[in-house]
Amino acid sequence: MSDLILHHYPASPFSEKIRLVLGYKQLAWRSVRVPPVLPKPDLLALTGGYRRTPVLQIGADIYCDTALICDVLEHRQPVPSLYPPQHKGLARILAQWADTTLFQAAMAHALQPAGLADLFGKLPPGAAEAFVQDRRAMGAGQPQLRPADAAAALKSYLRRLSESLESQACLVDATPGLADFAAYHPLWFCRTRTPSMAGVLDAFPSVRGWLDRMAAIGHGRPDALDSRDAIAIAAAAEPLPVDGQTFQDEHGIPLGSRVTVAAESFGREATEGELVAATRMHYTLRRQSASAGTVHVHFPRIGYVLQAA
Template structure:
């Protein structure tokens, strides 16, 4: 198997989701630590513009968004499964809710002034200012929950998670699935990154016990890799290695071979430009060429991303 290279940083919640999935599937991986804020020249060399964290590199294939990364890891190692046979649809729906609705309520609660001050305690004032400016740019146009509304929503969601855990160890049964990994990472941020805000978890002890079970999965076996080495691995792969699904689902009237852009619908709307080489039921693939990384295939999930024809 070609090396699995995860580009991430330690305090990224969506990275924690993927790190645990790698541990659950006992997949060895390479770790490239990337900056938390822009500029990210080594990231852009591989993604072409996408700057959210994490992304997964396999040779000259780059997979964006943790939901797609989970699908890819499932294909590489089907057992233990992330998508139990009897709950394939439900597990994905709960995961999508957790990665969006739950995540944004949790982060609006986590990063109110008390939490933000704790997060940057000991750091120079310019670090907090730079982080705030970076995330403000990424969330331009988004509706953000006010702290009081976020706290109320977060408490309700924690109670709902507790209800799902009644009589079982994980959200949908006796083993974790993609829903568990998606629901865990916003709570992990509360407990580990801003513990001053973690009292909100005390009202749901069953959720805390579940979090301990999730944390015990660990991150598996990994080795450090530099960004320079990762870019060289992409260039040396002599083009994308993953076979493309030949099924073409056209919802936009844009034929394969067209020059296009792809961007997230909401948070982190930086565009990636390239040639559309695949548009399947679940994903888009763009081919692009970078002077350092060579020919790269950048893959995006359909859900949550906007495909457009490039401006002439």
């Protein structure tokens, strides 16, 4: 049985990004369904506050944010690689743009009334309102794209993607890489979850062909797992040792300090714990959970704020 446990839900675009990476690397994994909106008590028992989706669990190690999860899966299964040898930096830069700027435009376009009807039309009354209120709370204080502005921006971004895909099969190289998986998931959401809003793709056949090729990768080999069993797995395990990792201090906060880590934007719920590692790429917090025992919660540096508790 695989030790890779993905906490996710079917309509989550960032989860689709990781599901497809798992498929690309032909990894077996265990699937834990989480609610799309709060409360998420079983997930928060592991993360300590972080509520964005997805989360990767390996024993008592909890990995937050898809940028970090992709690095973890690359380390687990280096071939096929997510990082083109000649364009590693470019792939990361494009992926960060896709996960932020492209994603925001695609979501603002997709989640108009017709798109919400696609998502929630067959669900009980109130589901759409609960989702909208939850996402408003997650993005409190952030500027919101108006639908017309989102559509204009999305068409420009699709045109740029199309120009890249007219001469090659993938965005950076001949085979899928990190940039492809990051650019795919917001367009997947628009195309498959809000089909009433997917007409924006019609003018870009090279993008639609690329979407088809990406979708054909599939999700690897998942097995269902109950969230309570995932917590029990964490409680029975020990976090991986962090001794010997190079400490990169940018904040004047020594290892062993009580700290919080939270996203810079969208879903700013903080996780508090003991800072046990701060490398050039990520932070690790040790925390105690009543149900999960001692866990290490890992965050990437980029996109997250470290503060003394």
